Amino acid sequence: MTKRCDDKWDALQARVTGLGERSFRKSYYPKLKEKLSELERFKALLDLANDMIFLIDAASGRLVYASRAICVQLGYSHEELLDMKFSDMLPAEVSPLMADLRGRNLGDGGSEVLTTRLAVRDGREVPVEITLSIVTFQKVLYFVAVARDITRRKRNEEKIARQNEFLEGIMESLSHPFRVIDANDYTIKMANSAAAPEGFTPDLTCFELTHGRDTPCNDPKYGCPVEIVKRTRRAMKTEHTRYDAKGNARHFEIQAYPIFDGDGNVVQIVEYFMDVTERRTMEDALRVANDQLELRVRERTAELRSSNEALKQYSAKLERVNEELQGFVHIASHDLQEPLRKIQTFCDLAKKGFEAPCDKDAEQYLDRAMSSASRMRQLLNDLLQFSKLATTGQPFKEINLGKVAREAAGLFNEHLVELGGLIEIGNMPEIEADEGQMLLLFVNLIDNALKFRSKESPRIKIYAKQDPWLCEIFIEDNGAGFGQQFAERIFKPFQKLHSRLEYQGTGMGLAMCRRIVERHGGNIRAQSEPGRGSTIVIGLHVKYDGWEGIEDLYDRKRGSTDSSNGR
Incomplete structure (x- = not known):
């Protein structure tokens, strides 16, 4: 320190020890010198402290002593510090506190702690925590201020505050109730709005908030989640039934997790619960269903x-x-x-x-x-023959319907020559069927067309349409025709639309045709008008294993066939 500072320190030393300048010449000087050495060592220790130590004259507010840490941390020299008042370093709003302390009796060992800022020589401010106490030397009042730089602590506090704000934001974003409960006294330490819509006080317990009771819940069916987690030291999930303001039962699924201290003790419980009333209602309805x-x-x-x-x-x-x-x-x-x-x-x-x-x-x-x-x-x-059609027959095999139709037509060559008639056979598919019964089918249909001919020379046209699953066979003639209201009757056994004198026959030909088609899983129908001929339409599966669904396929095809033929 400078000479001026040393002089002041010497004067302070004299006042502290209760000795004047003349005392140095007394015979007990060696003992006094020893005490002064102790004071020097104490001063050296103060200069080694990391905390900033101020000795302030209470009357003037000026600094009497400033430790070395003040010079290092605030950038002032000792000369500058001893020319300053302590209030020069404090914010304006804190200065009145010094006067207030002078008027208060803190008692022996009493102190005041405040958090404020100290001005740095370069104009910055350092956050500090100051412990102020009052001492008296020879009836002179002094302030002793010990200031600790809390910049790092402030940063940590701000970081924790940001983290807490972040966590609170996450908690508030949850649509379901979330809360943290003290494991010892059941008080709620943290909760989102969904858990405590009206907020909560520090002494509010979970059972008061949730159940409106003054003791922990003891439902024998579900148990208390806090007690279960404390006992098992493990996370758990359970269900509770609660009642809203209108007395309606609400079902909640609760998940609870333990929080441990450094010694492994459960100190807090995190609870997260969801309203599963609708789910339970649906489950009950599903169970009933x-x-x-x-x-x-x-x-x-x-x-x-x-x-x-x-x-x-x-x-x-x-x-x-x-x-x-x-x-x-x-x-x-x-x-x-x-x-x-x-x-x-x-x-x-x-x-x-x-x-x-x-x-x-x-x-x-x-x-x-x-x-x-x-x-x-x-x-x-x-x-x-009719009775045997459904019970007798040959195994199905792949046959060419064109070949079978031409063979059947060949049986009527002489009759056609006599009548001047003609049979046209178009493209016909290959299908899996009983060849003998297919031949009988075409023979009966051709015979029927020639038998019920008109005055014109008979013309018979046989052709087919096909898709991958179904084929339709058409037998058209220019015969006498009949009313469409008889289109179903003609396929019944022994049914005839004319007398025996007009047309010979037993009325079994078309009935046998239907029996053959049905044995093949198909369908047969007739379209006709009096005097305009007739058309017999037969629907058959191309493959034997495709019989199932023949009616649906046939009905779907019927519309397109009717429109294409104009009948």
Whole structure:
């Protein structure tokens, strides 16, 4: 220090020890010198301290002593400091505190702590925490100020404040309640608005806020999450039922997590809970629906079991009927035809056995008997053939329908020549089918077209349309035609639209055609107008394994076929 500073320090030393200048010449000087050395060492220790130490004259406010740390941290020299007042370094709003302290009796060892700023020589300000105390030397009042630079602490506090603000922002962004609870007294330390819409006081407990009670919850069904986490020291999840202001039950799913201190003790609990009332309502509704569905399934299963039993009985009955039908077919094919042959034979013998020409009436009666017997035999043959179509036949194989149609048409060549008729056969697909039954199908359809011809020369056109799954076969003629209201009737057994005198036949031809088409999983229909001919349309699957869904495919194709043919 400078000479001036040393002089002041010497004067202060004299006042502190209670000695005047004359005392240095006394006989006890060695002992005094030892005490002064101790003071010097104490001063050196003060200069080594990191904290800034000020000794201030309470009356004038001037600095009497300033430690070396002040010069280092604030940039002032000792001379500058000893010419300054302590208030020169303080903000204006803090200066009145010094006068207030002078008027207060802090007592022995009493102190005042304040956080403020000290001015640095270059114009900056340093945040400090100052501990102020009052001492008296020889009835002179002094302030002792120990100032600590808290710049790093302020930065840390600001960082923590920013982090807390960030965390609070995250918490507030959560739509579900979130809170931190003291594990010892259950008070809420932190909570978002969803958890405490009206805020919370430091002594507010979780059970007061949540349940409106003055003791922790003890629901035997769910238990207290805080108690469970404290006991298990592990995170947990549970459900609680609470009631809103209107008394309506609300269901919450609670997740709780422990926070440990340095010794591994659970000190806080983090709780996060979601309102799952709607989910529980839906789960209950789903449970009821599942129960109802299970009941309906059991009922339906019982119904199906009953239906299956009925089907088994019906199937057994059908088998018996089929057996009876087969027996009838056997009778029709053998037992009934034998008497008819004898009737025809004896009638023929009767006609030939007369030595003289027989009476015209008798001859006519015999002819009618023979004709009726012949017609009856034809009916029995058609019925026998019809009954066998569904139960007998050849395995399905790939065949060319064009070849089969031409073979069927060839059987009518002579008849066509007589009538001056013509059969045109267009492109026909290859399909999987019973070739023999397909031949019978075309024979019956051509025969039917020639039989019910008009006065014009018969013209028959056979062609097909095809997609990857379904083919449609068209048999068009220029015959007599019929009313569309009879389009279904003509396919039934023994059904005829004309008398036996107009057209010969048993009425079984088209019925056999439908039976053949149905055995192949197809469909057949007729379109006609009187005097404008007829068109028979047959829908068949191209592949044998594609039968399922034939009606849907056929109905979808029907619209396009009808519009393209104009019928």
